[in-house]
Amino acid sequence: MAALRRLLADFTGRYGVGVTVYVAVALFIWVVLLIILPQLAMIETSFRHNLPPDAVGGPTDVLTLSNYRYFLFGNGEAVNTLDLGVLAKTVLASVFVTLLDIVLCYPIAYILAHSATGLAARLMVIGLIVPFWVNEILRAFAFRVIFGSTGLVNGVGMSLGLWDTPVDFIRADVALYSGLTYTYILLMIFPIYNAVEALDRSQIEAARDMGASWLRVHWRIVLPAAKPGIASGATMVFMLTAGALAAPQILGGPSSLWFTQLVYQWFNEAGNWPRGAAYAAILLVTCLGFVLLMMRLFRVNIGAIGR
Known part of the structure; x- marks a missing residue:
């Protein structure tokens, strides 16, 4: 205080x-x-029964763990492998998208901070920002068109002879992962850029003068300085990817199911708000727990991420 x-x-x-x-x-x-x-309110609702409006507040409106039990065991005693598998797939896919963003954005952020100057830097910033003036849903549909059977990727690949028949990138989730990677790319670039920009250029020049390779310079000098930015960007990208709904709905294949789609189905299609709240709470706790575990594993504290 x-x-x-x-x-x-x-x-x-x-x-x-x-x-x-x-x-x-x-x-x-x-x-x-x-x-x-x-x-x-969501957590409190998750411990309630799905009752009609006239029964809310009555003797049957008591706390229950049935919604969480349903997630673990469904309606029987066997493990609910479907919902558990969807949650695990969502977390792993979110990790994959986050790693893709780190690999793509780190060099861009470094070039923007220490190599690009004047007109080149301004053009890079404009090129990064302007596409995001388009609505997220429209961008998702654009990716569906690009990766469709008659889209740009299949057209170029077939014209170059890389494959003879159209590849179903939608069913293979290539379009989904590409769309999610692109959707949150700015949330990775600018935290890394802010961290790397503060790095003294003379340290890099001194290391190069002493004969260090570019790989060693980045590993020993640039990456430690960029670590808070990477952690901040990775946290935002992971949480938003795990909680995405529009992109999985539009770009996901027939067999692809995101955990947020289960939450949506319980709330809107089944009309079971307590169970939907329980699933939302499970996703929230899982993502927070995973992020805290990674912060501890990579020795990054919340203060470094806040900077």
Whole structure:
């Protein structure tokens, strides 16, 4: 509390009482009203029975673990391998998309921070930002067209003789992973860029003058500086990929099922809000647990990610 009071006093002295009150109210609305309370309501709903409106608040409206038990065992005693498998696939696919984004965005962020200057840097930024003026759903449909049987990828591949008949990239989930990788690419580039930009260029030049290869320079100098940015970008990309709905709905193949689609089905198609809330809570806890585990494994704290 003492640290918080010092922070508030410093902020008030720097920006004035009006700005401080505005920021405090905005943070309260954002964090408490729009994040914490809805999550608590969802968790509380997940422990309820799916009752008709006239039975809510009655003697049968009691707390229950049946919704979580259904996730684990379905309607019987056997393990619910379908839903558990969908959750595992969603987490692994989100990890794969996150790793793809890291591999693609690290060199772009480094070039943007230390190599591109003037017009080249501005063109790179414009080229990264302008495509995202298009709605996410429209971009997903664009990827479906590009990877379709008569799309650009199949057309180029067949014209070059790489394959004779159209490849079903939709069923193979290539379109889905490509679309998700592209959707969150900016959330990976700019955190890495912010971290790498602060790196003193003279350290890289000194290492090069001493004969270090580019691989060694990046491994020993650039990557440690970029680590907080990579952790921040990876956290955002992983969480948003695991929680994506539009892209899996549009780009997923017939046998592909994202865990968010199960949540959507329970809420909207089955009309079972308590079970949908339980599935949403399971996804939230799983993703948070995975992120905290990775932070501990790679020795990155929340303060480094916040910077």
